[in-house]
Amino acid sequence: MAASSRAPMTPLERRRLTGRRVGIALFATLVSGATLLWTIEILTTVWGSAPASPAGCAAGTSKLERAVERARLAYATGSGEEDERAALARYRGALEPEWAERKAVEAACLQDAAGRKRLKDVVALRYAEEHAVRYESLGLAPLRRKLKGTPPSSL
DSSP states (O other): OOOOSSOOOOHHHHHHHHHHHHHHHHHHHHHHHHHHHHHHHHHHHHHOOOOOOTTOHHHHHHHHHHHHHHHHHHHHTSOSOSOHHHHHHHHHHHHTTGGGGHHHHHHHTTTOHHHHHHHHHHHHHHHHHHHHHHHIIIIIHHHHHHHHHSOOOOO
16 A cells, blocks of 8 residues: 655645635636626627517607618718718717617517518618618718819819
8 A cells, every 4th residue: 555645734734725715616606606697687688578668569660760760861961071980870879769769669569560570671771771871981971072172174
């Protein structure tokens, strides 16, 4: 039988080892608990549902559609000289406060097939308009700036 190469632990060493293990367990519990809580919050925000809009499906989708129209007009009345980020910020800012209630409108439209279809179309319109804002700010605005600096030629 081989003798152990380790010397027996003193009571102080045992307490230090136990304290270290307790500290690691507390730290792991704290980090795991916080991570679990934040994960649950993120998942409920992304995939959770909101209480149904008190306005109902039809009124809610109409509000969202008017907000898209208002955002499009807000962008169209701008200088056209701004960069993509500024243009998108102005467009998205004009969508609020109605688009903050989108989940509530979705919940109100759950039982209404036509309402769900209309909501889907309004959401598609919003992103199509946003794409147009991006296209215009990236493609057309630089061209406009270039032409403003170039004098017209006489034919």
